[in-house]
Amino acid sequence: MSDEKPICSAKGCRSDAVWxxxxxxxxxxxxxxxxxxxxxxxxxxxxxxxLGVRGMLKDVVLLTEWEARQD
Structure with a gap:
């Protein structure tokens, strides 16, 4: 398991991911x-x-909730 924190996918952003x-x-x-x-x-x-204007967005959830779903 990596100790690296997930980061935001926005171009050029290096902030911790929350969503x-x-x-x-x-x-x-x-x-x-x-x-x-x-x-x-x-x-x-x-x-x-x-994503929404392209009809591709399906869900927005907190990263902690998403990770809990994956267990």
Missing amino acids: VLAWNNPKIHTPDRRKTWLACDDHREHLSQF
Whole structure:
């Protein structure tokens, strides 16, 4: 297991990730497939809007909640 903290997926951002944005591209992914981007508090809304206007955003959850789901 890595000691590195997850960082925000926004271009150039090195802040700790707090949120998971689950998405899929319906043109290329099956409906149950989930890709993820990570976001800090400052970039959560921007990244959510980017995916949302493209119809790809499926869920936004706290990173701690996402990790608990994966166990």
